Amino acid sequence: MQLSRLSIALAGITMAIALPASAQHGSDHEHPPPQLGNVNFQVDCNPQAQNEFNVAMAYYHSYAWTYIQEPINKVLQADPSCGMAHWLRALTTLDNAFTWPIPLTPKALADGEVALELARKAGLRTQRERDYVDALAAFFKDRESVPLRPRALALEQGLEQVARRYPDDPEASILHALFVSANFDPTDKEFKNQLRAAQILEPIFRERPQHPGAAHYLIHTYDYPPIAQHGLDAARSYAKIAPSAPHALHMPSHIFTRVGAWRDSVESNRASAAAAAEGEFAAAHAYDYMVYAHTQLAQDKAAMDVLTKLRAMKPVDNAAYAYAAAAVPARIALERGAWTEAARVELFPPAGEFPWKKYPQSEANNAFARGIGAAMAKDAAAAHGQFKRLIDLRDTSKIPYWVEQMDIQAEVVRGLALAAEEKGDEALEVLRKAADREDATQKNVVTPGPLVPAREALAQRLLADGSPTQALKEFESVMTREPNRYRTIAGAAQAAENSGDRAKAARYSRQLVELTSEADAPRPEIAQARSVIQR
Numbered sequence: 001m002q003l004s005r006l007s008i009a010l011a012g013i014t015m016a017i018a019l020p021a022s023a024q025h026g027s028d029h030e031h032p033p034p035q036l037g038n039v040n041f042q043v044d045c046n047p048q049a050q051n052e053f054n055v056a057m058a059y060y061h062s063y064a065w066t067y068i069q070e071p072i073n074k075v076l077q078a079d080p081s082c083g084m085a086h087w088l089r090a091l092t093t094l095d096n097a098f099t100w101p102i103p104l105t106p107k108a109l110a111d112g113e114v115a116l117e118l119a120r121k122a123g124l125r126t127q128r129e130r131d132y133v134d135a136l137a138a139f140f141k142d143r144e145s146v147p148l149r150p151r152a153l154a155l156e157q158g159l160e161q162v163a164r165r166y167p168d169d170p171e172a173s174i175l176h177a178l179f180v181s182a183n184f185d186p187t188d189k190e191f192k193n194q195l196r197a198a199q200i201l202e203p204i205f206r207e208r209p210q211h212p213g214a215a216h217y218l219i220h221t222y223d224y225p226p227i228a229q230h231g232l233d234a235a236r237s238y239a240k241i242a243p244s245a246p247h248a249l250h251m252p253s254h255i256f257t258r259v260g261a262w263r264d265s266v267e268s269n270r271a272s273a274a275a276a277a278e279g280e281f282a283a284a285h286a287y288d289y290m291v292y293a294h295t296q297l298a299q300d301k302a303a304m305d306v307l308t309k310l311r312a313m314k315p316v317d318n319a320a321y322a323y324a325a326a327a328v329p330a331r332i333a334l335e336r337g338a339w340t341e342a343a344r345v346e347l348f349p350p351a352g353e354f355p356w357k358k359y360p361q362s363e364a365n366n367a368f369a370r371g372i373g374a375a376m377a378k379d380a381a382a383a384h385g386q387f388k389r390l391i392d393l394r395d396t397s398k399i400p401y402w403v404e405q406m407d408i409q410a411e412v413v414r415g416l417a418l419a420a421e422e423k424g425d426e427a428l429e430v431l432r433k434a435a436d437r438e439d440a441t442q443k444n445v446v447t448p449g450p451l452v453p454a455r456e457a458l459a460q461r462l463l464a465d466g467s468p469t470q471a472l473k474e475f476e477s478v479m480t481r482e483p484n485r486y487r488t489i490a491g492a493a494q495a496a497e498n499s500g501d502r503a504k505a506a507r508y509s510r511q512l513v514e515l516t517s518e519a520d521a522p523r524p525e526i527a528q529a530r531s532v533i534q535r
Contacts, residue, residue: 034055034058034059034067034244034245035242035243035244036055036058036059036061036062036064036212036242036244036245037058037061037062037210037211037212037215037241037242038208038210038211038241039054039057039058039061039171039211039212039213040054041053041054041057041171042169042171043082043084043129044125044126044129045075045078045079045081045082045084045085046078046079046082048078048079049075049076049078049079049082049085052071052072052074052075052078053071053075053082053084053085053088055071056068056071056072056075056085056088057088057171058212058242059071059245060088060091060092060213061174061211061212061213061216061242062212062216062242062245062247062248063096063216063245063247064244064245064246064247065092065095066277066280067245068088068092069089069092072085072088072089076122080122081122081123082122082123083118083119083120083121083122083123083124083129083133084119084124084129084132085119085122086115086116086118086119086122087115087116087119087129087132087133087136089115090111090112090113090115090116090119090136090140091112091136093108093109093111093112093115094108094112094139095108096445097152097178097179097182097183098181098182098220098445099319099320099444099445099446100148100152100182101399101400101401101402101444102319102399103148103398103399104148109140109143112136112139112140113140113143116133116136116137116140119133120133128162128165128166128169131161131162131165131166132162132172134158135155135158135159135161135162136155136158138151138154138155138157138158139151139152139154139155141154149183152179152182152183153183155179156176156179156180156183159172159175159176159179160176160180162176163175163176170204170207170208170211171213173200173204174200174201174204174211174213174214174217175213176200177197177198177200177201177217177221178197178213178217178220180193180196180197180200181193181194181197181198181217181220181221182220186401186441186442187440187441191224191226191227194221194222194224194227195227197217197221198218198221198222198230201214201217201218201221202218205218205233205234209237209241210241211241212238212241212242212245212248214234215234215237215238215241216234216238216247216248216251218231218234219231219234219235219238219251219252219254219255220251220254220445222234222255222258223254223255223258223445224258224442225258225480225481225482225483228255228258228259229259231254231255231258232255232259234252234255235251235252235254235255235256236252238251238252239252239268239271243275244275245275246272246273246275246276246277246280246282246283246286247272247282249268249269249271249272249275249286250268250269250272250282250285250286250289252264252268253265253268253269253272253286253289253293253448254445254448256268256293257289257292257293257448257449258483259483259484260296260482260483260484260485261484262293262294262296262297262484262515263293263297263518265289265290265292265293265448266290266293266294266297266302268289269286269287269289269290269293270286270290272286273286273287273290273309280316281316281318281320281321282320283310283313284310284313284316284320284321284324284325285320285321285323285324285446287306287307287309287310287324287328288323288324288327288328288331288447288448289448290306291303291306291307291328291331291332292331292448292449293448294306295331295332295335295336295486296335296484296485296486296515297486297515297516297518297519298486298515298516298519298520298521298523298526299518299519299520299521300332300336300519300520300521300523301520301521302520303331303332303335304332306328307328307329307332310324310325310328311325311348315349315353315354317354317355317358319359319361319362319446320446322354322356322358322359322362322363323359323361323362323365323446323447325347325348325349325354325362326347326362326363326364326365326366327362327365327447327451329345329346329348329369330342330345330365330366330368330369330451331451333345333369333373334369334372334373334451334452335486335487336523337376337487338373339372339373339374339376339377340373340377341373342369342370342372342373342376343370343373343374343377343379343382344370344373345366345369345370345373346366347363347366357396360393360394360396360397360402360406361393361397361399361402361405361406363393364390364393364394364405364406364409365451367386367389367390367393367409367413368386368390368409368412368413368451368452369451370382370386371383371385371386371387371389371390371409371412371413371416371417372412372413372416372451372452372457374386374417374420375413375416375417375419375420376416376420378420379420380417380418380420380421383413383414383416383417383420384414384417386413387410387413387414387417390406390407390409390410390413391407391410393406394406394407394410401441401444402444404437404441405441405444407437408434408437408438408441408454411430411431411433411434411437411454412431412434412452412454412457414430415427415428415430415431415434415457415458415461416431416457416461418430419461419464419465424465427461428458428461428462428465431454431457431458431461432458434454434457434458435453435454435455435457435458435474437454438450438453438454438455439454439455439481449482449485450482452487453478453481453482453485453488455474455477455478455481456474456475456478456482456485456487456488456491458474459471459472459474459475459478459488459491459495460487460491462474462495463491463494463495463498468494468495468496468497468498468499469495469499471491471495471498472492472495472496472499472501472504475488475489475491475492475495476492479492484515486512486515486516486525487525489508489511489512489515490508490512490525490528490529492504492508493505493508493509493511493512493525493528493529493532494525494528496508497532505532506532506533508529509528509529509530509532509533510529510533512525512526512529513526513529513530513533
């Protein structure tokens with residue numbers, strides 16, 4: 001069932017609560033202050049510096065990296081002895097902690113360490129400020145010899161001590177919860193870290209409903225299918241809290257994607273892309289989420305329009321841009337079942353114009369699409385070629401999470417290639433193992449979801465092999481992880497029909513027709529669903 005649209009929420013952006021007077025940015029009446037929410041992070045600096053620090057901290061809580069440096073500089077112009085401005089600059093070098101399987105660059109780490117040293121030299125007038133600096137310094141300690149995760153846990157523990165030492169400081173608790181949530185174990189199906197972070201953030205969000213960090217980090221914390229429903233309040237609020245931050249307009253779609261609220265996701269990401277600065281990677285990230293949503297609604301023309309906008313962007317040398325640039329055209333072909341098109345989808349920007357070698361997990365989307373397309377078009381040799389390409393890309397990655405994801409993609413392609421060679425039993429065994437492995441992982445925040453869920457590929461293969469009852473079971477399993485997916489629902493309807501379960505065939509057919517009530521292109525599965533309903 002679709003959730004209500006965000007039209008009311010997004011229309012309310014112009015009415016959103018701006019920062020309080022102590023945190024407003026800029027005095028030029030021709031340029032109204034940014035609307036970033038309500039942040040009051042106390043520092044022992046002069047009043048003007050305090051105002052600018054609040055603005056900078058509000059930008060931080062919405063990951064507005066493009067905009068944050070200006071208010072940090074203004075803090076130091078107003079009060080050169082405000083060491084916490086340097087602390088915040090060091091904090092920004094950590095980037096988005098939820099992408100930490102992607103390691104930080106040596107330059108970012110070096111810049112962060114320098115900024116902390118400047119914080120100490122400029123002046124830290126209270127023990128509380130010194131504690132904040134010490135907590136962050138734990139992340140940079142022995143950075144050349146100690147892996148990221150132990151240092152991330154040290155940061156989490158340091159902020160926990162700050163939060164306990166200063167229980168009346170909600171900012172310490174919010175930052176502690178952020179890193180508790182970001183340091184989750186991707187194999188933990190009980191979501192211990194996430195629920196611990198939620199326990200910290202929920203009361204703060206109730207007490208401070210206009211705080212951007214509380215809403216933002218709750219969305220990240222609940223960005224998992226079994227607990228996503230708990231994030232709906234934060235998702236419906238965040239865009240209104242901080243409409244001047246493109247990321248705040250986008251983040252609600254993480255929850256909307258998890259619950260299958262595709263129309264809400266489209267509106268959220270349309271607003272985010274429109275607000276992003278020229279050339280900002282945030283627009284590409286929003287476009288990927290938007291295309292995923294459009295294709296679930298069978299809005300193929302709208303998806304193609306988004307692809308045109310993405311390709312008109314100036315390329316950004318960034319993992320989020322690279323992922324979207326490879327994923328969007330692949331999604332459009334695969335979600336439509338356009339196998340020949342998928343088998344020929346090309347990388348854009350071309351390899352000679354973009355450093356794809358830096359982002360093997362992104363280029364893998366292209367190989368995955370081409371491999372599936374070739375296998376489904378019965379070109380087993382071409383599919384095996386893309387399997388090899390995926391293995392080569394996997395072997396160039398140094399990030400364990402992406403190594404596993406690329407290996408799963410390779411196995412899906414191999415399984416479908418075996419099916420194209422009519423090695424049915426072997427194909428099913430390979431696909432089943434790939435599906436089990438994928439179920440044991442969680443998606444990265446850079447993507448709204450897999451291009452083709454491995455278990456959906458298994459279900460489609462079972463259906464094609466004449467095992468509709470088994471196929472239906474697998475399709476229904478996918479629904480618990482990827483709700484309201486077009487191809488999953490269509491597959492379940494067909495599997496139910498083939499197995500003689502007319503009640504489920506009718507139910508899933510009605511769900512598909514309702515889902516695609518605003519489709520802008522014909523698809524054969526919709527016509528089939530209508531015929532089942534009419535019968």
